[in-house]
Amino acid sequence: MAAFPPIRFLTSAAASNQLVADRGREVAFAGRSNAGKSSALNAIAGRHALARVSRTPGRTQLINFFEAAPDTRLVDLPGYGFAKVPESVRRKWLELMQHYFNVRESLVGLILIVDSRRGLGQEDAAMLEWILARDRAAHVLLTKSDKLNRAQCARVLKETRAACADAAVTVQLFSAHAKQGIDEARAVVTGWLAEP
Ligand SMILES: Nc1nc2c(ncn2[C@@H]2O[C@H](COP(=O)(O)OP(=O)(O)OP(=O)(O)O)[C@@H](O)[C@H]2O)c(=O)[nH]1
Numbered sequence: 001m002a003a004f005p006p007i008r009f010l011t012s013a014a015a016s017n018q019l020v021a022d023r024g025r026e027v028a029f030a031g032r033s034n035a036g037k038s039s040a041l042n043a044i045a046g047r048h049a050l051a052r053v054s055r056t057p058g059r060t061q062l063i064n065f066f067e068a069a070p071d072t073r074l075v076d077l078p079g080y081g082f083a084k085v086p087e088s089v090r091r092k093w094l095e096l097m098q099h100y101f102n103v104r105e106s107l108v109g110l111i112l113i114v115d116s117r118r119g120l121g122q123e124d125a126a127m128l129e130w131i132l133a134r135d136r137a138a139h140v141l142l143t144k145s146d147k148l149n150r151a152q153c154a155r156v157l158k159e160t161r162a163a164c165a166d167a168a169v170t171v172q173l174f175s176a177h178a179k180q181g182i183d184e185a186r187a188v189v190t191g192w193l194a195e196p
């Protein structure tokens with residue numbers, strides 16, 4: 001499998017008027033906090049430093065933009081599912097996400113990061129609904145698969161595929177630590193970013 005093109009941090013957006021220019025093609029990464037989003041992004045991009053750049057200070061919820069080739073981007077959406085987040089922060093997250101999913105023309109697909117031990121949650125399902133409402137594709141990574149045995153892996157894969165019974169949603173097992181499924185995930189991202 002070919003390496004991912006070199007990638008660089010572009011900018012962070014804390015509000016809907018700070019998104020980078022909406023041209024070209026971009027793939028968004030979303031997931032519950034601690035699901036393994038940074039690890040997955042780094043593994044797919046073949047980089048170690050992205051996570052550090054994108055670490056969100058305190059409770060600021062940021063959309064982080066990375067550029068791969070000119071006018072092709074990876075977008076790290078703010079995590080969700082924190083237990084102790086003030087309602088105002090939650091509302092801001094919702095507004096920002098709804099805006100992003102509503103307006104973004106360059107958005108071609110969503111990589112949804114789900115901890116394989118937790119399975120698909122309510123907020124994950126909402127992200128899928130938003131991307132499907134735009135007729136875009138989604139690909140679910142069931143992360144940390146190294147924590148499960150073979151039977152558990154097969155079960156969560158089957159259950160998640162059943163829960164995502166839409167032709168535009170694909171699902172795979174993934175482990176950044178055990179390096180499982182990285183080529184498969186990278187091929188999906190690369191395919192989406194390529195011109196149609
Ligand atoms: N066993 C195992 N642990 C993993 C894997 N990927 C990530 N983790 C662990 O899960 C924790 C969270 O990983 P991150 O990649 O930082 O997850 P995140 O979703 O970006 O988390 P936040 O940005 O903090 O919300 C860390 O302790 C990682 O070491 C994996 O493939 N296997």
Ligand SMILES: [Mg+2]
Nearest residue numbers: 037038039051
């Ligand atoms: Mg992270």
